[in-house]
Amino acid sequence: xxxxxxxxxxxxxxxxxxxxxxxxxxxxxxxxxxxxxxxxxxxxxxxxxxxxxxxxxxxxxxxxxxxxxxxxxxxxxxxxxxxxxxxxxxxxxxxxxxxxxxxxxxxxxxxxxxxxxxxxxxxxxxxxxxxxxxxxxxxxxxxxxxxxxxxxxxxxxx
Amino acid sequence: xxxxxxxxxxxxxxxxxxxxxxxxxxxxxxxxxxxxxxxxxxxxxxxxxxxxxxxxxxxxxxxxxxxxxxxxxxxxxxxxxxxxxxxxxxxxxxxxxxxxxxxxxxxxxxxxxxxxxxxxxxxxxxxxxxxxxxxxxxxxxxxxxxxxxxxxxxxxxxxxxxxxxxxxxxxxxxxxxxxxxxxxxxxxxxxxxxxxxxxxxxxxxxxxxxxxxxxxxxxxxxxxxxxxxxxxxxxxxxxxxxxxxxxxxxxxxxxxxxxxxxxxxxxxxxxxxxxxxxxxxxxxxxxxxxxxxxxxxxxxxxxxxxxxxxxxxxxxxxxxxxxxxxxxxxxxxxxxxxxxxxxxxxxxxxxxxxxxxxxxxxxxxxxxxxxxxxxxxxxxxxxxxxxxxxxxxxxxxxxxxxxxxxxxxxxxxxxxxxxxxxxxxxxxxxxxxxxxxxxxxxxxxxxxxxxxxxxxxxxxxxxxxxxxxxxxxxxxxxxxxxxxxxxxxxxxxxxxxxxxxxxxxxxxxxxxxxxxxxxxxxxxxxxxxxxxxxxxxxxxxxxxxxxxxxxxxxxxxxxxxxxxxxxxxxxxxxxxxxxxxxxxxxxxxxxxxxxxxxxxxxxxxxxxxxxxxxxxxxxxxxxxxxxxxxxxxxxxxxxxxxxxxxxxxxxxxxxxxxxxxxxxxxxxxxxxxxxxxxxxxxxxxxxxxxxxxxxxxxxxxxxx
Numbered sequence: 001x002x003x004x005x006x007x008x009x010x011x012x013x014x015x016x017x018x019x020x021x022x023x024x025x026x027x028x029x030x031x032x033x034x035x036x037x038x039x040x041x042x043x044x045x046x047x048x049x050x051x052x053x054x055x056x057x058x059x060x061x062x063x064x065x066x067x068x069x070x071x072x073x074x075x076x077x078x079x080x081x082x083x084x085x086x087x088x089x090x091x092x093x094x095x096x097x098x099x100x101x102x103x104x105x106x107x108x109x110x111x112x113x114x115x116x117x118x119x120x121x122x123x124x125x126x127x128x129x130x131x132x133x134x135x136x137x138x139x140x141x142x143x144x145x146x147x148x149x150x151x152x153x154x155x156x157x158x
Numbered sequence: 159x160x161x162x163x164x165x166x167x168x169x170x171x172x173x174x175x176x177x178x179x180x181x182x183x184x185x186x187x188x189x190x191x192x193x194x195x196x197x198x199x200x201x202x203x204x205x206x207x208x209x210x211x212x213x214x215x216x217x218x219x220x221x222x223x224x225x226x227x228x229x230x231x232x233x234x235x236x237x238x239x240x241x242x243x244x245x246x247x248x249x250x251x252x253x254x255x256x257x258x259x260x261x262x263x264x265x266x267x268x269x270x271x272x273x274x275x276x277x278x279x280x281x282x283x284x285x286x287x288x289x290x291x292x293x294x295x296x297x298x299x300x301x302x303x304x305x306x307x308x309x310x311x312x313x314x315x316x317x318x319x320x321x322x323x324x325x326x327x328x329x330x331x332x333x334x335x336x337x338x339x340x341x342x343x344x345x346x347x348x349x350x351x352x353x354x355x356x357x358x359x360x361x362x363x364x365x366x367x368x369x370x371x372x373x374x375x376x377x378x379x380x381x382x383x384x385x386x387x388x389x390x391x392x393x394x395x396x397x398x399x400x401x402x403x404x405x406x407x408x409x410x411x412x413x414x415x416x417x418x419x420x421x422x423x424x425x426x427x428x429x430x431x432x433x434x435x436x437x438x439x440x441x442x443x444x445x446x447x448x449x450x451x452x453x454x455x456x457x458x459x460x461x462x463x464x465x466x467x468x469x470x471x472x473x474x475x476x477x478x479x480x481x482x483x484x485x486x487x488x489x490x491x492x493x494x495x496x497x498x499x500x501x502x503x504x505x506x507x508x509x510x511x512x513x514x515x516x517x518x519x520x521x522x523x524x525x526x527x528x529x530x531x532x533x534x535x536x537x538x539x540x541x542x543x544x545x546x547x548x549x550x551x552x553x554x555x556x557x558x559x560x561x562x563x564x565x566x567x568x569x570x571x572x573x574x575x576x577x578x579x580x581x582x583x584x585x586x587x588x589x590x591x592x593x594x595x596x597x598x599x600x601x602x603x604x605x606x607x608x609x610x611x612x613x614x615x616x617x618x619x620x621x622x623x624x625x626x627x628x629x630x631x632x633x634x635x636x637x638x639x640x641x642x643x644x645x646x647x648x649x650x651x652x653x654x655x656x657x658x659x660x661x662x663x664x665x666x667x668x669x670x671x672x673x674x675x676x677x678x679x680x681x682x683x684x685x686x687x688x689x690x691x692x693x694x695x696x697x698x699x700x701x702x703x704x705x706x707x708x709x710x711x712x713x714x715x716x717x718x719x720x721x722x723x724x725x726x727x728x729x730x731x732x733x734x735x736x737x738x739x740x741x742x743x744x745x746x747x748x749x750x751x752x753x754x755x756x757x758x759x760x761x762x763x764x765x766x767x768x769x770x771x772x773x774x775x776x777x778x779x780x781x782x783x784x785x786x787x788x789x790x791x792x793x794x795x796x797x798x799x800x801x802x803x804x805x806x807x808x809x810x811x812x813x814x815x816x817x818x819x820x821x822x823x824x825x826x827x828x829x830x831x832x833x834x835x836x837x838x839x840x841x842x843x844x845x846x847x848x849x850x851x852x853x854x855x856x857x858x859x860x861x862x
Binding site for chain 1: 233234235236364366367370371373374375376377378379380382383385391433434435500501502503504505550551552553555581583584585762766769770771772773774795796797801802803804805806807810
C-alpha cells in the first residue's frame with residue numbers, strides 16, 4: 001500500500017487539499033474525493049479525451065495524470081468554465097451548433113478546445129483537427145462538433 | 159481518502175418519496191391520483207399508454223407545471239426532445255412548459271425497450287394520444303363550468319378560451335379543481351384525433367434537447383456520476399478468458415484491507431471499497447490467488463468456419479438449382495462480417511442500493527422494465543420491491559439491453575450493506591459486454607440473357623434476419639436467417655443484422671450488374687418496384703452526379719452506391735473513395751446520402767442521427783473488428799480498436815426527404831446500412847477487386 005500524501009491544488013479557483021496516494025489518477029480524485037463528476041472516465045489510457053481538464057491552463061488527460069502532478073497547480077474542470085450563469089464561448093458554440101448528442105464526451109471536448117486556444121489563440125484548421133483527433137465521440141457527431149469548434153476558434157475563444 | 163463532498167445529492171437523484179414526487183411534479187394534485195398507486199407499487203401502467211390512464215402519462219400541477227411520463231430513455235438519440243414535442247403539440251403549449259420524466263420504473267408507464275427505432279412510430283403516438291386525451295378532458299371541464307359546447311372553445315397556450323364570452327381558464331386553474339383528477343383517472347380513449355401534420359406547431363421543428371445546457375456545463379448527472387451516502391466502489395473478478403471456470407480463490411487478502419468488502423457467490427467474486435483505487439488493489443490481491451479452468455474457444459480467424467459448421471439444421475441448399483442451371487449467367491459468393499463492439503462512451507454502470515428489502519438501481523439501460531424484471535428474478539423480489547431509474551446516459555446503440563452490471567452491483571451492495579457503484583472499465587466493456595453478431599452470408603443468383611434476375615438465394619448464418627429479404631424483384635427468392643452457436647455474447651446493435659445483410663446484398667448487386675454489363679444504378683432501378691426506395695436512390699444519384707462521375711476513370715479513386723430499406727424508412731448513399739496503395743488504406747472522401755422516414759418530427763435531430771450513422775458506419779466498414787484467440791480479446795482498448803475520429807469524416811451531402819403524407823418512422827438506425835456497401839462498391843469500381851468482407855481491405859494488404 002502506497003503512502004498517502006497531503007497535496008494542495010487549486011480547483012476551479014478554490015484552494016483544495018486532498019490526502020491520498022500521490023499516484024492516483026487526477027480523474028478519480030476529482031470525481032470521488034472532490035465531487036466534480038463533470039470530468040468523465042471512458043478509456044483509462046488517455047486515448048479518448050473524455051477526461052480532459054486544464055492543468056496550468058493546458059489540456060491534459062486526467063485519467064493518466066497522477067494527482068501529484070497537480071500539486072501547487074491550477075486545475076479547471078468543466079464545472080469551473082462558466083462565469084456564473086455566463087457560459088464560456090466554447091460552451092456557447094457547442095449549444096449554438098447543436099453539437100451535443102449523448103453529451104458524455106462534451107466536457108472533455110470543450111476543455112480540449114479551450115486548452116488549444118490557451119496555447120494558440122489563432123490555430124490553423126489543421127492544428128484544430130490534429131488536436132481534436134485525440135477526442136472520441138461515439139455518437140459520431142463530428143460534423144456538428146467541428147462546426148462548433150470552428151465557430152469557437154473564429155471567435156477566438158472569446 | 160474519501161471526501162465528504164462525494165456524498166452530496168441533488169433532490170432528483172435520491173429515491174423519491176411520494177411527498178417528494180409531488181414536489182418534483184410541481185404541487186400537482188393529480189399526482190395523488192395518477193402516480194400514487196404506481197409509487198405504492200399497487201398498479202403500474204403497462205403497454206405504452208394503451209389501456210393506461212391519462213394520469214399515467216400526463217400530470218398538471220396547480221402551478222401549471224406539466225409533467226409527461228415515459229418508459230423511454232435518452233442516450234443521445236433525441237427521444238427527450240421528440241417526446242416533449244409530441245406532448246406539447248397535443249396539449250397546445252410551448253415545449254418549454256413540458257418536463258419529461260423518463261425511464262423510472264416506479265413512476266412511468268412501460269413503453270418497452272428504447273430500441274428498434276420504435277420511439278417515433280410507437281411512443282410518439284402514445285404520448286400524443288395521452289396528451290390529446292388530457293387536453294380533451296381539460297376542454298370538457300371548462301365547458302361544464304361555463305355550460306358551453308366543446309366546439310365553442312379552444313385550447314391554446316396552456317388555457318381554454320371561450321371566444322364568444324372572452325372567458326379563459328388556465329390549465330393551472332383547472333388543475334386546482336376536484337374534477338380534474340377524476341377526469342385524468344380515466345383510460346386514454348381509443349380513436350382520439352391527433353393534430354394533422356399541416357397544423358403542427360411544435361412537431362416538425364428543431365427543438366434542441368431540453369437539458370442540453372446541463373450537458374455542456376457538466377451539471378447533468380450521468381448514471382456513472384451518481385453518488386449515494388456511504389457509497390462504495392465495486393470491482394468484479396473476471397475470468398482470464400471466455401468460458402474459463404473459477405476453481406479456488408482466497409478472499410482473505412482483500413478482507414484484510416481496511417474498509418474493503420469481498421464476496422463470493424458461486425462463480426461471482428467481487429469487492430467494494432471507499433475508492434476505486436482501493437477496490438482495484440483489493441481485486442488484484444484476490445485475482446493473484448484465483449485458479450481457473452480454461453475452455454476451448456475458436457479464434458476470430460476460425461470463427462466463420464465455426465459458425466458455418468454449427469448452423470442450426472445445416473446450411474440450406476439453393477432450392478433454385480434448376481434456374482441456375484439454365485441461366486445465362488449465375489454468380490455465387492460468401493460474405494463475412496466480424497463481431498464488432500458498440501463501444502459506448504459511457505461503459506456499463508450501475509449504482510445499487512438496498513433499503514428495507516427493496517432494491518433501487520440507477521443505471522444506463524435501453525431496457526428499464528426489462529432490467530426491473532431481471533433484477534426481481536435474480537434476487538427473488540416482488541415487482542414492487544425493485545425500482546430502476548435511468549438518468550440520461552452516454553450512448554447505447556443497442557448495446558445496453560441486459561442487466562448484468564446491475565445484478566453485479568446489487569450483489570455487492572447486498573454483501574456490503576451499503577450502496578455500491580460498479581462502473582465497468584473500457585476493457586471490461588470490450589470483453590464482457592455483448593457484440594454485434596458475426597455473419598456468414600451465402601448468396602447465389604441467376605440472370606437471364608437480358609440481364610434480368612431470375613432467382614435469388616440468400617442465407618445469413620448467425621447474425622440475424624433484419625433486412626434479410628431483398629427489396630429487388632428477383633424472380634424466385636429464398637431469403638433466410640439460420641441460427642448458429644455463437645462463441646461470443648451477441649445482441650442488438652444499431653439496425654441489427656440489416657447492416658450485414660445490406661452489405662452483402664448490395665455488394666453482390668454490383669457484381670451482378672457487372673456480369674449483366676449494366677451500370678449499378680440502372681441495374682438496381684431495373685429490379686426495384688418500391689417507389690420510396692427508388693425515390694431516394696434516384697435523388698442520391700442526381701445529387702452525386704452519378705451518371706457523369708461513373709464515366710470518369712481516375713487512378714486510385716472510385717465511386718460506389720448502395721441503397722436499402724428497414725424499419726419503415728429508406729436510404730441510399732453514394733460514396734467516393736481514394737486508395738493509398740502503398741499504405742493499403744482506403745479513405746472515404748465524399749458521401750451523399752438521401753434518407754426518408756416519413757413526416758420529419760425534428761429536422762436537426764434527424765440530421766444528427768443520419769450524420770452519426772454514416773460516420774459510425776465507417777468504423778466497421780473500414781477498421782473495426784474484435785480479434786480474439788484462446789478466449790482472450792486481443793484488442794479491447796481504444797488504442798487497438800480504432801473507432802472513427804475527426805479525421806475520418808468525409809465531405810457529407812445529406813438530404814432528408816420529408817414526406818408529410820407518410821407516418822413518421824424512426825431515423826436513428828437505417829441510415830447506417832448503405833454506407834459500408836457504397837464503400838465496398840467504390841473499391842470494386844476503383845480496383846475491380848470484389849469485396850466480400852467487412853472491414854473492407856485492399857487485396858494487397860492481405861484482405862478479402
